[in-house]
Amino acid sequence: MDIIVTRDLTKEFNGLTAVDGVSFSVKKGEIFGFLGPNGAGKSTTINILTTLLLPTRGTATVNGYDILTQQDDVRRSIGIVSQDVVLENELTARENLILHGEVYGMARREIEERIPRLLKLVELEGREDSRVKTFSGGMKRRLEIVKSFLHKPEIIFMDEPTTGLDPQSRRVVWDHINYLNKEEGVTIFLTTHYMDEADYLCHRIGIMDFGRLLDLDTPENLKNKIGAGDLVDIGFTGDGEAFVREVQEGCGWEVRSHEPGHLRIAANRAELSLMKLVRIAEETGVTIDSLSVREPTLEDVFIHYTGRAIREQAAENVTRAVLRRLR
Ligand SMILES: Nc1ncnc2c1ncn2[C@@H]1O[C@H](COP(=O)(O)OP(=O)(O)OP(=O)(O)O)[C@@H](O)[C@H]1O
Ligand SMILES: [Mg+2]
Secondary structure, eight states: OEEEEEEEEEEEETTEEEEEEEEEEEETTOEEEEEOOTTSSHHHHHHHHTTSSOOSEEEEEETTEETTTOHHHHHHHEEEEOSSOOOOTTSBHHHHHHHHHHHTTOOHHHHHHHHHHHHHHTTOTTOTTSBGGGSOHHHHHHHHHHHHHTTOOSEEEEESTTTTOOHHHHHHHHHHHHHHHHTTOOEEEEEESOHHHHHHHOSEEEEEETTEEEEEEOHHHHHHHTOSSEEEEEEEESOHHHHHHHHHHHHOOEEEEEETTEEEEEETTGGGGHHHHHHHHHHTTOEEEEEEEEOOOHHHHHHHHHSSOTTOOHHHHHHHHHHHHHO
């Protein structure tokens, strides 16, 4: 069953198309992720689906409810973990949860009953009466996650749930997300610009860039689509022309990229052919300086679709406005 369905979802801000005709669906029980760099349109999509923003065009249903005409029903069905921390710093963990529950119309007793279990879930037991301002970033995130789950929503939207956390805290947050999904049956829609996070957590991933959905599939299928097998990176010294030709023609390997001194090829079971590679280097007068064999990552998938790495963001932010105007 599809718990989220969007059709041609589009959002324009003063001529800038932040979300550009996006259509997809999320299955009930899934951890679904949007992977994309800064400004890709991830938060804007979440804001539309959570009824915080109206789309310029297009429609969507969330838990079967229309985001334009059944906003109250949508809101009751969902929990939200925003990109920025949304907690009352001067209030304690318990008070934050009570405040949230009351906003959702829960009875005070029901909230109080749920608090100990929820705080235990995210290892914050014993801290219920501490003010949130004394919490670390990771503790705040964990509190936000259980807060979003307090009113037992069907779906939780999490906008970059681990951005800014250290690796260990990220792991802990991942465990909690998995727990909510597996044990509590909550559908999770998350956004991230971390490849490893998308790979580890998500059942399916939508790759987003400049407001467009470039592909949507399981992490495995996404990686397989760009060519089965391993990626081999070769650093070398010497005139590479004959070397590259031989590697391509002689071994039938697929050359992915070729710059002076560097060659990337895709090969099935590359380890079996490394001796051959060394021989070709010798025969064509090239010295191999470095060699690495690895499985493709989602970063390779992103590069395949966009021609650049997801982390190349500084330059991108500058060119973004220009590119949008040219389109
Ligand atoms: N309220 C707004 N008014 C004008 N432009 C906006 C507004 N909100 C977002 N944008 C623009 O829309 C584009 C998409 O922004 P969005 O916040 O959805 O990206 P994102 O994928 O969440 O990025 P990040 O990873 O940085 O959070 C950006 O170019 C942004 O500047
Ligand atoms: Mg965002």
